[in-house]
Amino acid sequence: MLEVIFYIAITAEAMTAALAAGRRNMDWFGVCLLACVTALGGGTIRDIFLDHYPLYWVANPYVLLLICGAALVTIALARVVDRLRWPFLLLDGLGLVVFTIIGCNIGMEVGAHPLIVLVAGMVTGIFGGILRDVLCNDVPLVFRGELYATVSIVTGAIYYFGLAANIQSDVVILVAIAVGFPLRVFAIIKKWEMPKFVYDKDLR
Amino acid sequence: MLEVIFYIAITAEAMTAALAAGRRNMDWFGVCLLACVTALGGGTIRDIFLDHYPLYWVANPYVLLLICGAALVTIALARVVDRLRWPFLLLDGLGLVVFTIIGCNIGMEVGAHPLIVLVAGMVTGIFGGILRDVLCNDVPLVFRGELYATVSIVTGAIYYFGLAANIQSDVVILVAIAVGFPLRVFAIIKKWEMPKFVYDKDLR
């Protein structure tokens, strides 16, 4: 089940990245590349940090075709996709939670410290979006928007401590999703944000 | 012969990067660093993706001196270089094709899937320019300009399938260059571009 949601999430990430590319008037190649970077960038950076090879997409190259396909479909259906704002946000939120769980899994697999397991989950969940924003020449949204990284940390903590408490893996996954996903949805609806640090003097 | 063209291409990449740095009023150090990132960035990212160590420039550090030398010469000769727009574009195009072939080679060397071999060639050919544009705070040109990544994919496909068909290596290299290089030159002359995806609504 986690794998099915994983592919759905990757597809959703690819489609939102394609729309971001369209707002920058990128060409079709740029749309596909940005979709790949967004959907796979988080997991790739996590694997490089943890020296965990081969990278997922190097071992499973067909995922690249899935992502490029999703990106090109988005171009064709941009007018329809446009009306699907909420389904997208929901899929993106589900993706965040699932990416986090998968990332924590890899962290545990390589025997990392609990703190690093949470970081591995968070990097998987949010770094794709950070790379997308850097390539689009924006200050990353995750630094300023509604709760996003926090959702990832909460999800990862539930997952890690659930497993550490010897609760059955399937149950832990369901609970982590059942807490993390609604948390993200409410954050969007209620516009929950982390407090901001506003500082307007130049140090230099 | 591939190695000679490789060094010519690296030098050309370094010089175009130096001009880009000059347009941003960078200091001499910035010019050299941007030249190194542009000339070696694509191959470095490819090697990190494929866990292929040591990195080329770590094993052959004198290439760093070559690149910094080329960058500093560019500063000295900026007025002359300026009139050399076409030689530069030609060398850059030749470099794209040669970098692609070298990247595909490394991909095959580590036994990657054919799709990943093409990606390895493309990353080698275009990611140096993407890093240059990110450091210069631009949306990468490759996402919007004339055919560039496409040239890399076509070149890589000819090279890979040529070798897979057991044609002699030298012949395949020549054919790949003989197709890829003119394709890039015509793309510049005729302003061939990929279709663009223009989308102006904010999803969020």
Added chain:
Amino acid sequence: MLEVIFYIAITAEAMTAALAAGRRNMDWFGVCLLACVTALGGGTIRDIFLDHYPLYWVANPYVLLLICGAALVTIALARVVDRLRWPFLLLDGLGLVVFTIIGCNIGMEVGAHPLIVLVAGMVTGIFGGILRDVLCNDVPLVFRGELYATVSIVTGAIYYFGLAANIQSDVVILVAIAVGFPLRVFAIIKKWEMPKFVYDKDLR
């Protein structure tokens, strides 16, 4: 002693990064992430280049808590910190020198070529700041400001050649700091800069 200065330097880097984040109105999470990237990014990139695993912060995860703590304290004390411009610049300069020495050490540990040892020191010293500026959507300051990378290269050269000449390690470290640190301080006071390359024609 080097380790004590290392932690002081990491804390100083985290605090200057937090102020940079505040100027971009980032939220508390963004402040912490930017602080981690700035303080640890240079060493992380060096280790990835040299295939030197595990990464420092993966093996010593508590450093992440130290950095986030320093970043949050900076938020709380922004008004006080503001008046501490000079202490900060001094700590940042000391950090640059110490990061460089540590980076050179790792380079020698993996048996790299002398040129790569200097590069390893420089990457450790300056790439954290480059990543910070890229995430803040600026052209990296190190490409344009007062002597910074040069200080790193001078420090690294003294350290490397001092050890190569069989001088006692502690003495070499002290000499490297005693030259590199004042060099940076004078560069700020006297506004020493590398010559700039100003070029205003578009190649394309």
